[in-house]
Amino acid sequence: MKRSAFILPVLAVLLMVALSSMFIVDEREKKLVLRFGRVVQVHEDPGLAFKVPFFDEVVPYSDLILSRDPAQIRVIPEDQRILIVDAFARYRIEDVTKFRQAVGSGGQANAASSLDKILDDSIREVLGSVTSNDILSVDRATLMNRIRDRTNTRAENLGLSIIDVRLKRTDLPTENQTATFARMIAERDEEAADLRARGREAQQRIQAAADRTAVELRSEARREALVIRGEADGERNRIFAEAFGADPEFFEFYRSMTAYQNSLKGDNTTMVLSPDNDFFNYLKSDVGSAIAE
Incomplete structure (x- = not known):
């Protein structure tokens, strides 16, 4: 026991x-x-x-991939236009021994504070070397990669590895937005006016060319029409000459009928002539009546 x-x-x-x-x-x-x-x-x-x-x-x-979303910061690009930048980073603890030596017993809280400062400095350095138009453009991948590389180089002393840095928003300060928008509108209006002026100039050139072409086409058409009409008149006269040469009496009759047709038109035609006038030969002669029949 x-x-x-x-x-x-x-x-x-x-x-x-x-x-x-x-x-x-x-x-x-x-x-x-x-x-x-x-x-x-x-x-x-x-x-x-x-x-x-x-x-x-x-x-x-x-040992997971961690995220850090620091507060927004004000950045002054190369063209001196203030921008509000909101970014975040993804990282992981790569070297735990170095991490422990760098942050001590404070752990991830101390690391987050140090990483925020490193990220802040990297963003200011990279974005301060370019213009605001480069920052506000759609294609910002190059800038974000530069920020990531700079941050990663400095974060190695903390035992951290920076996987990615992204710019969530890059906006103008509220007090500058109205003036900036007005300037952008004025620039677009100026571009639109220039485009309209060039459009009107091009329209006038095209219209002038079209008018010139139309005049040339009409002139050529009239010339051809006159030539064709002249040839037709000549052919008609040739045919008439042959026909009238074959029968002179018929030619006289045809001329008289044409004269009657051209003279006696409408309801108010008045002619003062002697009844014995030669104008009425084919209205009163037997020959004229026979031919008319």
């Missing part, structure tokens, strides 16, 4: 010591083993690990 009473407490103590010497490393984290504040082990692979009980302290750190 006495021996059993002694062995059971010893086993309990040994079990407690064994359990306190073991710890589990999760796949989502890295763990440091500290002995009197000094790093003695680094565990990055998931699984079961061991430490010296009562002397060693296990400190966990996240």
